[in-house]
Amino acid sequence: MNRHAYLTVGIMFLVLAAPLSSATGIPAKKVSWRADKKGLLSKDFMLPAPSGTQEDCPCSDASLCKPIDVAYEVETFGFGATNFKDGEGFNWDAITTVAWGSGIDLICDAHFHGVRVIASVSPPLTSDQDLISQFVSDTLASVQENFYDGVTFDWESPVDGYDDPMNSYYLDVVTQTTKALKELNPSYQVSVCAAWSPNGIDGRYYDYKGLADATDYLYVMCYDTRSQIFDQCIASANAPISICQKGISDYLQIKVPAEKLILGVPWYGYKYECIDPEFNPEVGKTCEISQVPFRGVNCSDAAGSEVAYANIRSIVNEGRNSSEVMRDTYMNVPFFNYQDDGKNYQIWYDDPESLSAIYKWAVESGLGGTGPYRWDQLDASNEAESSEMWDAIAVVGSKKTVVESFKESPSKNIEVLDFH
Ligand SMILES: *[C@@H]1O[C@H](CO)[C@@H](O)[C@H](O)[C@H]1NC(C)=O
Numbered sequence: 403m404n405r406h407a408y409l410t411v412g413i414m415f416l417v418l419a420a421p422l423s424s425a426t427g428i429p430a431k432k433v434s435w436r437a438d439k440k441g442l443l444s445k446d447f448m449l450p451a452p453s454g455t456q457e458d459c460p461c462s463d464a465s466l467c468k469p470i471d472v473a474y475e476v477e478t479f480g481f482g483a484t485n486f487k488d489g490e491g492f493n494w495d496a497i498t499t500v501a502w503g504s505g506i507d508l509i510c511d512a513h514f515h516g517v518r519v520i521a522s523v524s525p526p527l528t529s530d531q532d533l534i535s536q537f538v539s540d541t542l543a544s545v546q547e548n549f550y551d552g553v554t555f556d557w558e559s560p561v562d563g564y565d566d567p568m569n570s571y572y573l574d575v576v577t578q579t580t581k582a583l584k585e586l587n588p589s590y591q592v593s594v595c596a597a598w599s600p601n602g603i604d605g606r607y608y609d610y611k612g613l614a615d616a617t618d619y620l621y622v623m624c625y626d627t628r629s630q631i632f633d634q635c636i637a638s639a640n641a642p643i644s645i646c647q648k649g650i651s652d653y654l655q656i657k658v659p660a661e662k663l664i665l666g667v668p669w670y671g672y673k674y675e676c677i678d679p680e681f682n683p684e685v686g687k688t689c690e691i692s693q694v695p696f697r698g699v700n701c702s703d704a705a706g707s708e709v710a711y712a713n714i715r716s717i718v719n720e721g722r723n724s725s726e727v728m729r730d731t732y733m734n735v736p737f738f739n740y741q742d743d744g745k746n747y748q749i750w751y752d753d754p755e756s757l758s759a760i761y762k763w764a765v766e767s768g769l770g771g772t773g774p775y776r777w778d779q780l781d782a783s784n785e786a787e788s789s790e791m792w793d794a795i796a797v798v799g800s801k802k803t804v805v806e807s808f809k810e811s812p813s814k815n816i817e818v819l820d821f822h
């Protein structure tokens with residue numbers, strides 16, 4: 403759906419969210435909808451409250467606690483490092499930023515490899531400047547105390563059109579936080595998670611141009627693109643390149659500079675139950691799914707569930723698929739059927755072939771970068787398969803070009819300080 407679901411390898415948590423708050427200015431809608439990630443978010447990803455004391459650097463070398471101060475020409479920016487163990491399963495050469503990272507082991511190791519680690523924050527959405535100031539000062543204190551390299555914002559609730567006051571509250575707190583962080587250290591990185599298109603996806607009519615101007619990057623979530631299905635209620639691709647390209651083009655149309663856009667891709671897919679009793683598990687291609695509404699649309703990918711790349715591939719590797727792995731030639735993505743518990747399922751996902759085409763296009767289009775939701779969805783013990791995924795993104799060559807530093811980089815620089 404229209405959020406980063408909290409998805410650990412093999413496990414998906416579905417949490418029912420509270421009805422839309424009247425604080426959004428929108429009446430609660432009588433639709434059942436899946437939780438925004440906010441409801442699913444483990445505290446681990448969040449910037450902790452400041453403790454008020456600065457600990458000594460716990461890394462082997464005190465310099466590893468300093469924020470990363472290089473700017474990479476192309477970011478390979480992705481989420482997630484759950485169960486991080488000494489970098490196991492991580493190809494640091496392919497990564498420039500780990501968002502929602504937590505834990506000092508991760509930070510020491512990432513910094514050793516020149517990789518930023520940034521935390522998630524949930525700001526108050528309000529016109530109350532005292533609350534905003536408190537949030538900003540807590541954020542600054544905690545980023546420093548915990549040796550982070552910046553923060554990412556990920557609000558995903560619907561608003562009542564482009565002029566909903568929530569939009570300006572959001573922009574205000576993002577702007578003030580970024581300005582304060584950059585004054586402290588221009589190398590701190592700030593980003594905002596954005597829908598696959600700026601055009602009101604799932605009711606997110608946010609001021610994306612303003613949010614892009616105020617920060618370093620918009621992380622454009624080109625996944626869960628079937629959060630609202632307006633045509634046939636069937637299983638299909640999570641993140642086809644055609645939709646990613648359309649979304650990026652919409653951002654460029656509202657004059658967000660290409661270098662501020664990071665094209666986010668899924669390292670997970672969707673598993674759907676095929677409800678037609680006549681469905682042929684060996685060769686069936688059209689998998690009718692049950693209608694599960696999302697934000698006023700009767701059919702959505704909430705009928706399915708998210709499955710990490712590693713777990714999808716293990717079904718095929720263990721020979722549990724009932725069909726061949728087929729490929730939709732128009733969208734260039736794989737899918738297959740399998741049976742479990744007497745039910746038919748179809749799984750759609752992205753693989754090194756579909757992702758390579760997207761990475762390549764992102765780089766050729768001069769985007770600020772690309773990267774997955776999530777870095778930790780590969781099976782480190784399956785070296786052959788996970789290295790194909792790493793190799794595909796390593797081609798982006800993110801770390802080959804280091805722009806001297808944020809201080810000297812003309813495009814990613816301090817112009818942010820003069821904003822507003
Ligand atoms: C959506 O579902 C509701 C409830 O079943 C139904 O009344 C409505 O006609 C459906 N809308 C569409 C477009 O199918």
Ligand SMILES: *[C@@H]1O[C@H](CO)[C@@H](O)[C@H](O)[C@H]1NC(C)=O
Nearest residue numbers: 718721723724725726727728
């Ligand atoms: C499972 O997928 C693999 C890879 O496409 C294929 O070789 C195998 O024949 C498939 N199994 C079945 C039962 O179709």
